[in-house]
Amino acid sequence: MYDYLLPEFLVERREDSCIRCRVCERQCANNVHLYDTELDRFFLSEKDCVGCQRCVELCPTGALYVHPRLADYRPNSSWTRDKMQNLKKQAATGGVVLTGSGNDKPYRVYWDHLLLNASQVTNPSIDPLREPMEMQTFLGRKPDTLKIEFSEGKAKLASEMCPNVPVQIPLVFSAMSLGAISYPAFKSLAMAAKETGVLFNTGEGGLPVEMRDEYADCAIVQCASGRFGVDLDYLNSARIIEIKIGQGAKPGIGGHLPGEKVSDYIAQTRMIPRGTDALSPAPQHDIYSIEDLSMLIYALKEATNYTKPVSVKIAAVHNVAAIASGIVRAGADIVAIDGIRGGTGAAPLATRDNVGIPLELALASVDKRLRDEGIRNKCSVMAAGGIRSSADAIKAIALGADGVYIGTAALVAMGCTLCHKCYTGKCNWGICTQNPYLTKRLNPELTSQRLINLLKGWSHEIQEMLGGLGVNAIESLRGNHEHLRGVGLEEWELNVLGVKGAGE
Amino acid sequence: MNGFNVKFGYRDNFLDNLQPVDILYNTRVSTDGCRATINALGLKHKELNDLLRETVQSGGKELVINNVFGQRYIGTRLYLPSEDNKLHIEVNKFPGNDLGAFLNGHRVIVHGNAQDGVGNTMDSGEIIVHGRAGDVTAMSMRGGKIFIRDNVGYRTAIHMKEYRDKVPVLVVGGTAQDFLGEYMAGGIVLLLGLNLQESEPHRANYIGTGMHGGVIYLRGCLAEHQLGKEVGVLPLDDQDKAKIDCYVREYCNHFGGNPEEILNGSFQKLIPVSLRPYGQIYAY
């Protein structure tokens, strides 16, 4: 059926610069550029262009220019072009409109309305280049008190600590499964995590057996509704086990890796037959209630002999604070909150853009609720979903997070340009695809270095800002709302965030 | 919130006031060679599993657990990768939820009814229940065998999978409740309906909704509307008959009964109509 869709991008070629090297043609998995040798000219299939800028970046003479083709229909602030295009798509297919990556709607980004403090006169700021600046953070449950044996002037610890995992920087790569992303991308995350002393998260696509020796020690493995690749070896090899209840990009719905992406290798890692759809049901069918969650948390603790922290990841939804409290009481050592701007490999557009709440508000209310109930120390809180910079990360920590998950930012560091077409399997950057022709564009050695650089840069920035605040250990900022002020926010928003307005 | 100056705080329902395992071992376990008998009366979940682990580490290979009333996760913590480390565990009588969750190779025999989550994400081994089982039996099971003498509850074999040479098998002597084989992606389910009257249909509705792999063999009858729309009904071929024959005999070995008589009943085979049930629902 004819789809009546307008191209989303304009592709311009400066004929005077083009040297007919055909890089653009080879680089584009969407077949936008087609070279006709007889006529010695390029033809364009503009409507297939997703605006990923791969051809632009790789064009040796800078002959290409791809830019959004904005309003073609009569301008209308209610019936926007996006809305109309989607209607046409559905009229042609009867399908659910898919999208990838994170929410791009102009919901308020609270990070941009929160400002950090700095020392002036009354206490000295610290220069992190010369003085110690500690970022190490322990993820896991902390006791209420410690038993200390004290004899002959010597103190000795007499209590047993719950399992905790240190990270050198409180930044952890978000769950991105092998299958959703390519093997080189997955491997890059693992290598970077290992190198920098942080963790990566396998998502629910399993952890390849041959990676376990080297990388399992910095892996958070997920046990999600599909239970793909979950066996005792997988669980026992990991550092942290995460129960995935929900994802910020698509709260309340499951996942679906289409059969064509389930290659031999993916099938082996997920422990399913090749070519079948890998369906992750919306709920975990052994968890219909909070006491069932408790049952799975302890099943995992039993399975690993109580040696690993168990994390529970939920999407930020309306009553996230109450849910988080229940999760802690159910025995979780870590609670991860994924906000509405969190990314995904594929999600229905309607869900991605309309379900959930912003991370900032969720995080502040969770932290407050856990403190009100006197159980904040019983868990670490991880903040996820749309952390774009070190400033966002440090603000998240000041709002109450122990650590921060970074997903989209890491993908961008690898080359992603947020074209939102992750679900097509045609990622020209080799990140979100299983096509070997495309995936070999990523070299884990190089890509992991980009990730390491990113963490290094962020880490320096965080240290600078911490030093500026006059503290030399990250824990002094954690949950320290005193160092945040809001601008341009309404009363209720300040209340929920628990911060004063600037100047107050 | 109350107006007091004290927070209610946290109370650990699983781990508070556990008895040390060495004391339990000395008072609860009697051994005879590699056979150990364990008295589970009143033990908490973790206490019993601590005790099982301790017993195995002290050389127990055959464990008989008596006075079990609702203790969970039996078998879960006994992760012994080596092939010759497989245990024989007998449970008297009423194990709690998640019996044999993540089970790795052991054989668990239950002389009584089991509850929800039998063989949850089980990898290999055998669970034999001389009674009935609750909801989500064999959920996400990937390998091994489960035999249930009587009925099973809701969502049995949900998202059961298979993987290379691992093909999980679930044999149920009675009938099942709704959503049998939901999301099923692999493996074999054999539902014998032995306790149903002549021409009494099975109890389950929505059988095999979202099924995209594996096979359900059903003895007895069933109305069409009980089936999910992703399921097709086929007559048996010789391979199917051979499989059914084999598992029915195994069932009778465990629980008694006449295999010929059972095999005489009418069987049908339910398989998914597509490996990609949801391939068409998206607009790209």
Add this chain to the structure above:
Amino acid sequence: MLVQKYYQNERFVPDKEMDACGLFGVMHTGGVRFGGQMAIDAIKNMKVRGSGLGGGFAIYGLYPKYKDYYALHIIYQNKNLAAKKVVEAFLKKHFYVIFDEEIPTNPDIRLFAPPLSWRYFVAPQKSSAEEDVPDDEYVISKVMHLNSEIEDAYVFSSGKDVGVFKGVGFPEEIADYFMLDKLYEGYIWTVHSRFPTNTPGWWGGAHPLSILDWTVVHNGEISSYGANRRFLEMHNYYCTLHTDTEVLAYAVDLLMRRQGLPIEVVAKIFAPPMWDAIRHMNDNDKELYTALRMTYAPLLMNGPFTVIVAHHNEMIGLTDRIRLRPITAGAKGELVFLSSEEAAIHAVCPDLELAWTPPGGEPVVVRLHTKDHLQSLNKSI
């Protein structure tokens, strides 16, 4: 427990709290009264289903000596004696108080912020203007007044020959605190162990919730809460306890007590058959179930739940229509059990004769001097 509070603006209606839990109920269909040991041991067996943030018991046939009088269990939070004075003045004005005493508690059991608990056996003392008001409605309105208007005073139960004992703690601690196993007998015991996802520390939040002699214990979350709540408001029930169990309790009161529908029908309102199943019914049923769904659509309880509802002569177990929460029934002679987990029944009744699990939406109705509970057996596993 009834509280009436009208919110001008939806924005300020407190969020509901979500609960998940362990449930247990036991009834002697011969009406023989027995002690609490079975209920206490069973719920203790399921300890991990609760988090120690609430537990409670409802006992029927509790006060044979005063069975013709409304038994009011009232707690005074913070042991507020001023509240007690106000309540007692109110009771004196609107009721004949036959007998009252402090509910005995065990001083050795330390619980979180225990209130002062008192019981009153009363008969209505109506003014001439209220003469035509039926007794039950009269009592309800007065109870609602006490709960809503007098700070720190809450009526936990108000039925005849029945009482609710509940508080913050594990249920076995509540039982020890009120010495239930030593002091009381009844022919129905229902008990609840709570795992809330919300702020603890309030005794009123525990289950069972009750209206007159109706009590409800509940496990799960009712996702349709908002729709149910707003429908019930139309019928003058105001949900102020912020728990979804409350809508169940009010819906039971509305449908069964006020509208006189039998539980078998009410079960099909809360957990109706799918339209798909209705399409396959005979004409009579098709008409009935279509009408039920059309009329009572706002009372469909959507989301996972198991409830045990009790009142005199009846104990009912019901799950949602796709059985997202567990229930198992058991029977031995004239004792009938309902429980979240089967092992808990076996633990307190080792020689159980029958154990069965009804399908979603199918009630197990245990009635005095009948075998009605066996009707669900055929449809069960």
